[in-house]
Amino acid sequence: MTESRTPRMTIPTQLVLHALLTDPTKERYGVEIGTAAGLPSGTVHPILARLETVGWLTSRWEDINPRTEGRPARRYYQLTPDGLELARAALAHAYTTSARPAWLRPLGEES
Numbered sequence: 001m002t003e004s005r006t007p008r009m010t011i012p013t014q015l016v017l018h019a020l021l022t023d024p025t026k027e028r029y030g031v032e033i034g035t036a037a038g039l040p041s042g043t044v045h046p047i048l049a050r051l052e053t054v055g056w057l058t059s060r061w062e063d064i065n066p067r068t069e070g071r072p073a074r075r076y077y078q079l080t081p082d083g084l085e086l087a088r089a090a091l092a093h094a095y096t097t098s099a100r101p102a103w104l105r106p107l108g109e110e111s
Helices: 011-021 030-037 041-053 081-095
Strands: 057-061 075-079
Touching: 011 030, 011 041, 011 075, 011 081, 030 041, 030 075, 041 057, 041 075, 075 081
Parallel strands: none
Antiparallel strands: 057 075
16 A cells, blocks of 8 residues: 655655656656656666655556566556646645756746
8 A cells, every 4th residue: 555645855856756747648667767867777766666655656567578578677657646746746846946956947937
């Protein structure tokens, strides 16, 4: 069972959420999320695990034969409907601070 909590909104967490929100209906695997967020795997995967623990994400393992594909199976992540709303709200709240970097401002917002 998942908990209903809000994870700490660190800059890396915000970057991961932003990457997931670029196309919230698409499943993405960890390395793909890390690349979009500009973060290393060792930073991204613990964030994904926390977001899944609090119920913001679901995940599933890719159903492939690693030997046939020549690579390990990927774990795909997707925002839950509640996670989508909570992520948007959390980022909107994080964006209200005046000290945020320009790249974290919503599109169309002036400096």
